[in-house]
Amino acid sequence: MKILVPIKRVVDYNVKVRPNGDGSNVDLANVKMSMNPFCEIAVEEAVRLKEAGKATEVIVVSIGPAKAQEQIRAAMAIGADRGILIETDESLEPLAIAKCLKNVVEKESPEMVILGKQSIDGDNNQTGQMLAALCNWGQGTFASEVVLADGKLSVTREIDGGLQTVQLALPAVVTTDLRLNEPRYAKLPDIMKAKKKPLETIALADLGVDTKPRTQLLGVTPPPERSGGVKVADVDALIDKLKNEAKVI
C-alpha cells in the first residue's frame, strides 16, 4: 500500500515568537524553521510501516514556500521515497490545505494518509479531520498506536479520559499524537541519499483548487503578562501566602 504523509514547515518549537511592530502578524523574520514535530512522528510511522513490510511506498507532500523543500528532504532522509511540493508563498487555511491534499489523494490513490494532529504555529488541529471528511474516509485522530492487519486499521486514540481504540476501513486518515513513536535522527549517509530522491514541484495555481481565505487575521497581541511573583523562604511562608494573601487554600 501507498502511504501519503503531508508535512508542514513551521517555526522551530523552541522559538518563542512575538507580534511584529504593528501587531498585524507574528514576526517570523530570521527565525529558525523546522518540520512540525507531529509531522515528524507521521513520517516516522509511515516509514516504520514500510520497514515492517506493510507499506510499499511513502510519499511526502508539503504545501508552502520553495524552502519547504528542506523539510521534504528531511522526511526523505528519515525514509520517505519521494516528495511533492505544492509551491505557494501564501499561508493557506486548513480547509484549503485539505482541499489541496484531496487533489493529491485523487492523483496518487494512497490507502492511508498520516498527518500530525496539529501544527504548532496555527494550533488548529483540523486538517486531518477535514481531509477525511472531503474524501469520505474514516479518521483515526490523536493516534498513539496504529495496527494494520487483514486490510483493517486499528487506531488507539488519546482521548480526554484515557485511550480509545477504533477500527477503520481503508483507505483512512490517521493523525499522530506525541506518543505514537519517537522519530529517528537521520544519519549523514541517509541525508546524502535523500538529495537524490525524486521531488516534484507543482505550482498551487496548477492544482485548480479554490484556496481563497475564509477568515481574516485582524491582528495579533502578546498574551497578558503575569505580574512578577515572589520567592518564599520555606513551606511555612508558602502556606501563609496561599492562605492569607492569595486566599486560595
Added chain:
Amino acid sequence: MAVLVIAEHDNKTLHPSTLNVIAAASKVGDDISVLVAGASAADVADAAAKVAGVSKVLHADNAAYQYQLAENVAQVVVSLAKANGYSHILAPATTTGKNLLPRVAALLDIQQLSDVIAVESEDTFKRPIYAGNVIATVKSNDATKVLTVRATAFDPVASEGGSASIEAVAEVSEAGLSSFEKEELAKSDRPELTAARVVISGGRGMQNGENFEMLYTLADKLDAAVGASRAAVDAGFVPNDMQVGQTGKIVAPDLYIAVGISGAIQHLAGMKDSKVIVAINKDEDAPIFQVADYGLVADLFDVIPELNEKLA
C-alpha cells in the same frame, strides 16, 4: 441568531465544559439549541434541557452515536445545520469536539476557528496561536461560524433554571467507515483536571511513578486534581490523560502547583491562565519561576511531605 451547541457527555452525565460553551454561545445569539448525540442518553438530554439559556435540546439517540464516532455524528450535525440554518455551531475544544467539528466544517465547506477564548462580535473571535505566545483576533467571513471553544476561558452558565423542549432527531447516520473496538479509561476519584479548582502537577523531577503518591496525598487534602508535564508522561510515570500543555489539557484553576516542572513553553501553554501559580523546584533558574506568583526553591522531596504534614 440560531446557535447550535454540541454537548459533551458520556451518555450518562452532561460534561461541565458544555456549560462554558453555552456561555460562549449566548454571546452570539439567544436562540440556543443543544445537540445530545448518544446512546440511551435521555438523562443527558434532560440535564441539557435544564441548563439556563437553552431553548431547545435535540436528542439523537442511537447505538451509532454511543462512542461519538466523528464519521457518524458529523452527518447528523450537517443535516441539522442544513435544515435549520444555524448562524453558529459550537463545541468544546475537548478531544471529542476537536475530533468532530473540523469534519463538520469541511462537509459544510466552512473554515473552522479552533480553541476560541473570546467572542468580540458575532463574526470576530480571539484565539491563541503559537502555543499561546500570541493571541490572534480573527474574523470569519463564512456564512456559518464553526467554533471550538476553550472552556476555561468562559464562566459556565447555571446548570439549573432552564426549561427547554426536547425534540428527538429521527435521522440515523451510520457511515460504516469506523467502529468502536475498546476503551481504557483512567479511573480517578479526584476532581477532573480541566474543572478542578486546584491542580497539582508533577514533572520529570518526580523521578518515578511511585513518587506521585505524595502528590495524590496532597491533592486529596486540597480537593485537587493531579496533572503532569509531558516529560513525566513520556517517562511513563503517569498516563497521558494527565498531561497539561499545548498538546495535552488546558487548565485555568484558582491554584496551580507545579512540582519538579521546569516550565517549557509547551507546558506553560496549558496552565499560564491559572489565577495563582506556585512553583516548587530546586533549580532557581527554571523558567517556571518567571510565571509563578510564589516560588519555593527547594527539593520537592523535602517540601511535599512537609506540606502534607502542615496542611492538616
